[in-house]
Structure formats: structure tokens, C-alpha cells
Amino acid sequence: MSVRLAAGLEYDGSGFCGWQAQQDAQGVQTCVEAAFSTVADEAVSVFCAGRTDAGVHALGQVIHLDTTAQREPRNWLLGANSNLPSSVRVHWVKVVDEHFNARFSATGRSYRYLILNTATPSALLRDRSCWRHRPLDAAAMHAAAQLLLGEHDFSAFRAAACQAKSPVRELRELRVERRGDRIIIGASANAFLHHMVRNLVGALIRVGEGEAEPAWVREVLDGRDRSAAGITAPASGLYLTSVSYPDAVGIPAGASPLGDWP
Numbered sequence: 570m571s572v573r574l575a576a577g578l579e580y581d582g583s584g585f586c587g588w589q590a591q592q593d594a595q596g597v598q599t600c601v602e603a604a605f606s607t608v609a610d611e612a613v614s615v616f617c618a619g620r621t622d623a624g625v626h627a628l629g630q631v632i633h634l635d636t637t638a639q640r641e642p643r644n645w646l647l648g649a650n651s652n653l654p655s656s657v658r659v660h661w662v663k664v665v666d667e668h669f670n671a672r673f674s675a676t677g678r679s680y681r682y683l684i685l686n687t688a689t690p691s692a693l694l695r696d697r698s699c700w701r702h703r704p705l706d707a708a709a710m711h712a713a714a715q716l717l718l719g720e721h722d723f724s725a726f727r728a729a730a731c732q733a734k735s736p737v738r739e740l741r742e743l744r745v746e747r748r749g750d751r752i753i754i755g756a757s758a759n760a761f762l763h764h765m766v767r768n769l770v771g772a773l774i775r776v777g778e779g780e781a782e783p784a785w786v787r788e789v790l791d792g793r794d795r796s797a798a799g800i801t802a803p804a805s806g807l808y809l810t811s812v813s814y815p816d817a818v819g820i821p822a823g824a825s826p827l828g829d830w831p
Contacts, residue, residue: 574645575665579825581656581682583696585803588630597621600657601632601649602777608648609638618671618716618812619678619761624804626697628825629679629811633671651697661821669818677741677759677813680766683751683806683831684774698751698831699770699806700709704778705752711745713776714784717742717769717790723762724793726772728801733765736793745773753778753831756820764801771800 578601586594590602592634602615618631640648645662653659668674685691690700720739728737742757754773756766774791775781789798808831814820 571637571667571809572637572639573633573665573667573669573819574662575671576649576662577660577821578627578632578825579658579660580627580630581697582621582624582626583771584656585623587613587623588617588803589624597627597657601654601659604649604652604659605634605636605645608640608645609636609654611636611638616671617807618675621807621809622764622804624696625807625809628827629635629808630809631671631675631812631814631820633665642694645666651705654765658824662731663819664665665679665820671812671819674814674818675760675812677816678760678809679755679811681808681810681831682754682756682766682770682802683808684770685750686752687750688746690743696805699803700778701752701774703777706779707752707777708747708772709779709783710752710754710777711777712785713771713773714743714745715773716783716787721790723765723790724767725789725795725798726765727762728764729770729793729795733762736762738765743769745777751831758775767802767804767807768795768798770806771803772798774802775799 588597588598590599613634615632615634642662649659685698685700688706722736724736739759743809744755
């Protein structure tokens with residue numbers, strides 16, 4: 570008899586080609602499937618809530634898998650972690666209804682983006698942040714961000730390779746705050762387009778550096794022209810922090826020991 574498991578993952582994406590398995594490069598998916606397959610003593614396929622790009626990190630990625638193996642959740646947790654590289658960790662495992670799907674059952678996703686705004690780059694955060702040496706006006710960035718909230722056609726912030734059928738998304742939160750030398754950008758939506766968060770951040774950086782007024786981002790949004798939106802911010806600063814589901818599903822809101830990081 571097959572059971573469906575859900576699990577929450579944290580990983581440092583700097584050493585991976587992204588989530589998805591590839592023939593010539595290592596994806597997070599490859600490691601996770603191998604670890605759970607070892608514990609199950611059978612091959613399993615793992616499906617995630619949101620595929621992250623090369624260099625993107627996760628604090629609250631959610632996956633599901635089907636297996637005929639019978640194990641206690643604690644045994645799945647300890648067994649999987651003992652077979653994973655130190656850059657990937659499972660923080661919880663639970664049995665879920667057979668209709669649960671990590672991707673399609675999700676009602677929202679949240680990301681954070683970390684910008685280190687210092688005169689010189691950091692050695693320790695080089696793969697875990699975006700460095701900008703020019704002073705950033707976080708207040709102007711936040712004002713611009715508020716003009717993008719709501720349900721819109723986000724074609725202007727969509728990667729050319731995006732395979733989503735519709736460019737319409739509901740951006741529920743986009744906030745910018747300064748914490749000393751760090752700029753933290755938090756974004757939540759029902760779902761995101763390919764590179765959408767990084768493209769939004771790129772536009773906000775332009776505002777923060779004084780190259781455009783806050784109202785410019787709304788003009789870009791309404792124009793639906795990707796070439797007008799500016800840079801795609803580096804992957805190194807992006808973190809998938811949480812995935813939300815209906816309360817009845819019982820998926821933990823987050824269990825990373827890093828807490829509110831970044």
C-alpha cells in the first residue's frame with residue numbers, strides 16, 4: 570500500500586544547478602530523491618512546491634513523494650538527513666492525504682531577498698546575498714514596491730523562458746526595509762513567474778540608487794515590456810522562505826532553525 574509523504578527542506582543553493590535534476594549538473598532534486606530512496610529501499614520521485622534556479626536558496630521548500638515503505642516520520646527525517654549533503658536538510662516529515670500536491674495544493678509562496686549595501690563586498694556572504702556599493706534609499710524602494718501590489722499582468726517582470734500559461738499573478742506583499750547595512754525585500758504572492766522576484770528586485774534597486782522615481786515601476790508594469798524593467802538581480806540573494814497551504818492540510822508554517830533569516 571502506497572503512502573504520500575510531505576517534507577520541509579532547507580538548502581544552500583550555491584552549489585547546485587537549481588532544484589531540477591539535470592544530466593550534466595547536480596540539482597537539489599537529485600540529492601533529495603537519492604536520500605529518500607535509500608531510506609525507502611526503493612526508487613522514489615520527489616515533487617516540490619516551487620522549482621528554484623541555480624544559486625537560489627530555500628528555508629521552507631515543501632516536497633511530496635509516494636512510497637510503499639512503512640517508516641515512522643522520525644525515521645524518515647533522520648534517515649534522509651544522514652544521506653544528504655550538509656548543504657541540504659530536511660526539517661520535518663509527515664504523512665498527508667493522497668490528494669495533497671506540494672505544488673498544486675499551495676495557496677501562496679513567500680520569498681526574501683538580501684542586499685548587502687556596503688562599500689566592500691563580504692567574503693562570508695558572497696554566495697548568500699547581492700552586493701551593491703552605491704547607497705540605497707530603502708524608503709523610496711518601499712514606496713515603489715507598494716505600486717505593484719495586487720493582481721496584475723506581470724509580463725514586464727517575467728523571464729523570456731517562463732513557461733507559465735498566464736502572466737497574471739496576485740502580488741500580496743512587497744516590502745523593503747533597511748537593517749543596518751542590509752536591505753531586506755520580502756515578497757508574497759499566490760504564485761510567481763520565472764525570475765519574477767529577481768526582476769522586481771532589479772527594478773527596485775534602480776529606484777533605490779536614484780536612477781528612477783518610484784512611479785517608474787508602475788509605468789514598467791503597465792507597459793508589459795521586460796526590456797524596460799532593468800536588471801535581473803543575482804540569484805545569490807534570493808531565498809524561498811515559506812509555502813502556504815489550507816489549514817486543514819496541516820503543513821507546518823516553517824521549521825528552519827534560522828528563523829527570520831535573512
